[in-house]
Amino acid sequence: MSTQTITDSNFNFPGQKSVYKGKVRAVYSLENDILVMVATDRLSAFDVVMPKGIPYKGQILNQIATKFMAQTEDLVPNWLIATPDPNVAVGHLCEPFKVEMVIRGYMSGHAAREYKAGKRMLCGVAMPEGMKENDKFPEPIITPATKAEMGDHDEDISREDIIKKGIVSEADYLVLEDYTRKLFQRGTEIAASRGLILVDTKYEFGKTKDGKIVLIDEIHTPDSSRYFYADGYQERQDKGEAQKQLSKEFVRQWLIANDFQGLEGQSVPEMSDDYIASVSERYIELYENIMGETFVKADVSNIQERIQNNVEAFLKTL
Structure with a gap:
C-alpha cells in the first residue's frame, strides 16, 4: 500500500x-x-x-x-x-490502577459468549434469565478485568476480589465505579445524539502524584467500545437478526x-x-x-x- x-x-x-x-x-x-x-x-x-x-x-x-x-x-x-x-x-x-473498568449496557460480546455458555454471573454480577444476545440490561453492569501484560489475556474479576486482594482500595474503587457510571451515561447521551447506542466500553484510571484519581488512556473509541446503530435496533432484536455494529x-x-x-x-x-x-x-x-x-x-x-x-x-x- x-x-x-x-x-x-x-x-x-x-x-x-x-x-x-x-x-x-x-x-x-x-x-x-x-x-x-x-x-x-x-x-x-x-x-x-x-x-x-x-x-x-x-x-x-x-x-x-x-x-x-x-x-x-x-x-x-x-x-x-x-x-x-x-x-x-x-x-x-x-x-495506573491495575484494573480495567468495563461497563455494559447490553448483553453483547464477551458477556453474550459467557451467557450462551450457561453462566448467569459475570464478575460477581448477576445477569437476568431469559435474555437474548444484544438485549439491554435492566441497568448497566460493571464487569472489571485485570490488566494484562502484552500478549496475556485480560481476566474477569469481581469487585469483591479486587478489594480483597488489595488491587484497589475500597475507597478508591468506589470512586472508580462512580466515575465509570458517569462517563458511560455521558457517552450514552452523546452516542444517542448521533443515532448510535453505546453498548459497552472500558475505562482506565490512574492516580496523579498528588493523589487525584484521573481518567487515562482512551475513552469511547471503537477499540475500547462497542456501538450499535440505533435505527432499526429493536426490529433487528425482534427478528433475531445481528445488530449493525460500529466497533472492532x-x-x-x-x-x-x-x-x-x-x-x-x-x-x-x-x-x-x-x-x-x-x-x-x-x-x-x-x-x-x-x-x-x-x-x-x-x-x-x-x-x-x-x-x-x-x-x-x-x-x-x-
Missing part, C-alpha cells in the same frame, strides 16, 4: 527517561512527570497484535479519545495536557471466520492489502459516525519525522 503506517515507535524525545510499549500505544516518560503517548496503527484482536498496520487508525483513536476527554472533563478529571500531533497525546504521569467486532468476526481466536496453535490469517484498506475505511466510517464530523487525514508521507518534530516543538512551550 502507498499509505505509510506507524507500527513501531522508537522516538527519543528531550528529557526522555523510559518507554513502555503496549499492544497499540507507546508511552514515553519524560522529566517533570510528563508522558507522551503515541498511538500507532497497530491492530490488536483477541489480545494478539496483527502483523500489518491499519492506515490512519492511530490518528483516529487518538483524536476520538482526546476529543471525548474534552467533552467529559466537567464530570471526571483526566490526564491530558495537549495533543501536539494527530497521533500523540501529552499528559501527566499517573500510577467486524475484525474479530473476520478472524473467527478464518479460524483464528488467539488460541494456542492458531496462526493469524494473511490480511491482503485490499482487506487492510477496507479496515482503514471502516475505521474512518467509525470516526465520522462517532464524532459527527468529517475525518481529516493527516500527512503520512513521513509519520515518524512529523511526530518527532511536533512533539519537540510542543515540549519547548512547557
Whole structure:
C-alpha cells in the first residue's frame, strides 16, 4: 500500500527517561512527570497484535479519545495536557490502577459468549434469565478485568476480589465505579445524539502524584467500545437478526471466520492489502459516525519525522 503506517515507535524525545510499549500505544516518560503517548496503527484482536498496520487508525483513536476527554472533563478529571500531533497525546504521569473498568449496557460480546455458555454471573454480577444476545440490561453492569501484560489475556474479576486482594482500595474503587457510571451515561447521551447506542466500553484510571484519581488512556473509541446503530435496533432484536455494529467486532468476526481466536496453535490469517484498506475505511466510517464530523487525514508521507518534530516543538512551550 502507498499509505505509510506507524507500527513501531522508537522516538527519543528531550528529557526522555523510559518507554513502555503496549499492544497499540507507546508511552514515553519524560522529566517533570510528563508522558507522551503515541498511538500507532497497530491492530490488536483477541489480545494478539496483527502483523500489518491499519492506515490512519492511530490518528483516529487518538483524536476520538482526546476529543471525548474534552467533552467529559466537567464530570471526571483526566490526564491530558495537549495533543501536539494527530497521533500523540501529552499528559501527566499517573500510577495506573491495575484494573480495567468495563461497563455494559447490553448483553453483547464477551458477556453474550459467557451467557450462551450457561453462566448467569459475570464478575460477581448477576445477569437476568431469559435474555437474548444484544438485549439491554435492566441497568448497566460493571464487569472489571485485570490488566494484562502484552500478549496475556485480560481476566474477569469481581469487585469483591479486587478489594480483597488489595488491587484497589475500597475507597478508591468506589470512586472508580462512580466515575465509570458517569462517563458511560455521558457517552450514552452523546452516542444517542448521533443515532448510535453505546453498548459497552472500558475505562482506565490512574492516580496523579498528588493523589487525584484521573481518567487515562482512551475513552469511547471503537477499540475500547462497542456501538450499535440505533435505527432499526429493536426490529433487528425482534427478528433475531445481528445488530449493525460500529466497533472492532467486524475484525474479530473476520478472524473467527478464518479460524483464528488467539488460541494456542492458531496462526493469524494473511490480511491482503485490499482487506487492510477496507479496515482503514471502516475505521474512518467509525470516526465520522462517532464524532459527527468529517475525518481529516493527516500527512503520512513521513509519520515518524512529523511526530518527532511536533512533539519537540510542543515540549519547548512547557
